[in-house]
Amino acid sequence: xxxxxxxxxxxxxxxxxxxxxxxxxxxxxxxxxxxxxxxxxxxxxxxxxxxxxxxxxxxxxxxxxxxxxxxxxxxxxxxxxxxxxxxxxxxxxxxxxxxxxxxxxxxxxxxxxxxxxxxxxxxxxxxxxxxxxxxxxxxxxxxxxxxxxxxxxxxxxxxxxxxxxxxxxxxxxxxxxxxxxxxxxxxxxxxxxxxxxxxxxxxxxxxxxxxxxxxxxxxxxxxxxxxxxxxxxxxxxxxxxxxxxxxxxxxxxxxxxxxxxxxxxxxxxxxxxxxxxxxxxxxxxx
Amino acid sequence: xxxxxxxxxxxxxxxxxxxxxxxxxxxxxxxxxxxxxxxxxxxxxxxxxxxxxxxxxxxxxxxxxxxxxxxxxxxxxxxxxxxxxxxxxxxxxxxxxxxxxxxxxxxxxxxxxxxxxxxxxxxxxxxxxxxxxxxxxxxxxxxxxxxxxxxxxxxxxxxxxxxxxxxxxxxxxxxxxxxxxxxxxxxxxxxxxxxxxxxxxxxxxxxxxxxxxxxxxxxxxxxxxxxxxxxxxxxxxxxxxxxxxxxxxxxxxxxxxxxxxxxxxxxxxxxxxxxxxxxxxxxxxxxxxxxxxxxxxxxxxxxxxxxxxxxxxxxxxxxxxxxxxxxxxx
Numbered sequence: 001x002x003x004x005x006x007x008x009x010x011x012x013x014x015x016x017x018x019x020x021x022x023x024x025x026x027x028x029x030x031x032x033x034x035x036x037x038x039x040x041x042x043x044x045x046x047x048x049x050x051x052x053x054x055x056x057x058x059x060x061x062x063x064x065x066x067x068x069x070x071x072x073x074x075x076x077x078x079x080x081x082x083x084x085x086x087x088x089x090x091x092x093x094x095x096x097x098x099x100x101x102x103x104x105x106x107x108x109x110x111x112x113x114x115x116x117x118x119x120x121x122x123x124x125x126x127x128x129x130x131x132x133x134x135x136x137x138x139x140x141x142x143x144x145x146x147x148x149x150x151x152x153x154x155x156x157x158x159x160x161x162x163x164x165x166x167x168x169x170x171x172x173x174x175x176x177x178x179x180x181x182x183x184x185x186x187x188x189x190x191x192x193x194x195x196x197x198x199x200x201x202x203x204x205x206x207x208x209x210x211x212x213x214x215x216x217x218x219x220x221x222x223x224x225x226x227x228x229x230x231x232x233x234x235x236x237x238x239x240x241x242x243x244x245x246x247x248x249x250x251x252x253x254x255x256x257x258x259x260x261x262x263x264x265x266x267x268x269x270x271x272x273x274x275x276x277x278x279x280x281x282x283x284x285x286x
Numbered sequence: 287x288x289x290x291x292x293x294x295x296x297x298x299x300x301x302x303x304x305x306x307x308x309x310x311x312x313x314x315x316x317x318x319x320x321x322x323x324x325x326x327x328x329x330x331x332x333x334x335x336x337x338x339x340x341x342x343x344x345x346x347x348x349x350x351x352x353x354x355x356x357x358x359x360x361x362x363x364x365x366x367x368x369x370x371x372x373x374x375x376x377x378x379x380x381x382x383x384x385x386x387x388x389x390x391x392x393x394x395x396x397x398x399x400x401x402x403x404x405x406x407x408x409x410x411x412x413x414x415x416x417x418x419x420x421x422x423x424x425x426x427x428x429x430x431x432x433x434x435x436x437x438x439x440x441x442x443x444x445x446x447x448x449x450x451x452x453x454x455x456x457x458x459x460x461x462x463x464x465x466x467x468x469x470x471x472x473x474x475x476x477x478x479x480x481x482x483x484x485x486x487x488x489x490x491x492x493x494x495x496x497x498x499x500x501x502x503x504x505x506x507x508x509x510x511x512x513x514x515x516x517x518x519x520x521x522x523x524x525x526x527x528x529x530x531x532x533x534x535x536x537x538x539x540x541x542x543x544x545x546x547x548x549x550x551x552x553x554x555x556x557x558x559x560x561x562x563x564x565x566x567x568x569x570x571x572x573x574x575x576x577x578x579x580x581x582x583x584x585x586x587x588x589x590x591x592x593x594x595x596x597x598x599x600x601x602x603x604x605x606x607x608x609x610x611x612x613x614x615x616x
C-alpha cells in the first residue's frame with residue numbers, strides 16, 4: 001500500500017517536471033522519426049538519386065543531397081535507427097555488466113570486492129576510445145551489433161563503481177539483514193531487496209550510458225572505424241568532411257546529423273536531471 | 287600517503303601491463319592477416335612487396351612461438367622500438383609519434399586546464415543566482431552533449447568559411463617554413479585557436495554544470511546550515527562549499543581524460559591538425575597497423591601520466607589524503 005502511494009507520488013512529480021517533459025518529448029520525437037521516417041522517403045540511403053550532385057534542401061530533397069547526390073534526409077533517418085540500436089545494445093550491455101559486478105562486489109565484499117575493484121579501476125583508467133580503436137582497426141568487416149558490443153564491454157566501469165557504492169551502503173540495512181536471516185539466497189536478496197531500493201539510480205545509470213554510447217559510436221564512426229555495411233550519424237559527418245562539405249559550404253550535409261546527436265544526448269541529460277529532482281525531494285524546490 | 291600512492295601506482299602498472307598485452311594480442315588473434323592487409327594498401331612493385339612481406343612477417347614475429355613473440359614485443363617496446371610505419375615508410379613509428387606529440391600537448395594542456403578552471407568558477411557563480419542558473423545551465427547541458435567533432439565542424443564552417451577569419455586546416459600555412467619569427471608564431475597561433483576553442487567549449491559546459499550541481503549539494507550539507515545558523519556571511523559559506531566541491535571535480539577530471547583525448551582525436555581530424563588524431567586517421571585509412579598500435583600505446587601512456595599528475599594534485603589540495611586518511615577511495 002505504501003509502495004503504491006509512493007509510486008503515485010513519483011508519478012505526480014514526474015508528470016510536472018519540466019526538464020523531464022522536455023527531455024522525453026525530444027527523445028520521443030527522434031524515436032518516431034527513426035521509426036516512421038524511412039516510410040516518408042522514396043530513396044535508399046546510398047542511392048545516387050540526384051544526378052546533378054549536391055543541392056540545398058528543397059521540397060524534393062528535404063535535407064538536400066550529398067556531393068554524390070544521395071538524399072541526406074534518408075541517410076539521417078536511417079542513421080538515427082543505427083544510433084538508437086547501438087545506444088540500446090551498448091548501454092544495455094554496459095549497465096548489465098556494471099550491475100552484475102557492482103552487486104557482487106558490494107554485496108559479497110572481501111576478496112571478491114578487492115579483485116573487482118582493481119579490475120574496475122584498471123578499465124576505468126584505460127581510455128575506452130583507444131581500446132575501441134585498436135580492436136575496430138583490425139576488424140575488416142564491422143557491423144552495428146559488433147560496434148555496440150564493443151562499446152558496451154568497455155563502458156561498464158563507472159556504472160559498476162557507482163552501483164557497488166550504493167549496494168555497499170544498503171547491505172547492512174535492517175530489511176536486508178531480515179531477508180538474510182529468513183534464509184533467502186544472495187541472488188534473491190540482491191534482486192528483490194537491494195535492486196528495487198536503488199531503481200532510480202539504475203535508471204539514471206542506464207540513461208547516462210545511453211548518451212555515452214551514442215557519443216562513443218559517433219567518435220568511432222568519425223575516425224573511420226564505423227560500421228562497414230550501414231549508415232550512421234557519425235558516418236554521415238565523416239563522409240561530409242572527407243568530400244569537402246566544408247569547403248563547398250554544403251552545410252545541410254553536416255549540420256543535421258550532429259544536431260540530432262546533440263539534441264538526443266542533451267535531452268537525455270535533461271531527463272536525468274529531471275529524474276534526479278523527482279526522486280530526490282531536496283532538489284525539487286530548485 | 288605512501289599507501290595511497292602505492293595503490294595508485296600498482297593500478298597504473300597493471301593498467302600499462304594490460305594495455306601492452308592488448309596491443310600485442312589484438313593483431314595476432316583477430317581474423318585476417320595483418321601483414322597481407324597492410325601490404326595490399328601500399329602500392330609498390332612486386333619484388334619490393336615480397337621483401338616487405340618478409341620484413342613485416344619477421345617484424346610481427348609471426349614465425350616464432352607465441353611466448354617468444356610476447357617477450358620480444360616487450361623487449362622492443364622497452365627499447366622504444368615500435369616498428370616501422372608502412373604509410374610513412376621507412377620512418378620508425380616512435381619518431382613519427384614524437385613529431386606529433388607537441389601538437390597534442392599544445393592543444394590538450396591549455397584546453398583542459400583553462401576549461402576546468404573557467405568552468406568551475408563559472409558554475410559556482412551560476413549556482414548563486416536563479417537568473418544566471420536558468421540561462422547558463424541549458425547552454426551548459428547542450429555544450430556537453432555536443433559531439434566534439436560537430437562543434438569543431440560548426441566553428442570551422444562559421445569562422446573559417448563564412449567569416450573567413452581563421453584557417454581551418456593544418457598547423458601553419460604551407461607557404462611558411464618553421465622559423466622563429468613573429469610572423470610564423472602568429473600563424474601557428476591562428477591555426478591553433480579554433481581546434482583549441484572547440485575542445486575548450488565542450489569541456490567548459492561539462493565542468494560548469496558539474497560545479498553548479500556540486501555547489502547546490504554542498505549548500506544543503508549540514509556544515510553549510512550550521513554556518514548559516516551561526517550567522518556566517520554568505521560569501522564564507524560559498525567559499526567552503528566551493529573548496530569541498532572542487533575535490534570531486536578533480537577526480538572527475540581524471541575520469542574524463544579518456545573522453546577528452548578521444549575528443550581531441552576527432553577535433554584534429556576536423557582541422558587536419560597534425561597531432562596523434564590526424565596520424566591515426568591516416569594510419570587507419572592506410573591500414574598502417576604499427577602506427578595504430580603506436581598511437582594506442584602513446585594515448586595510454588599519456589593518460590596514465592596525466593592521471594598520476596592529478597593524483598599528486600589531489601594530495602596537495604586534500605588534507606585528508608595527505609594525513610593518511612582515505613579521502614578518496616582508491
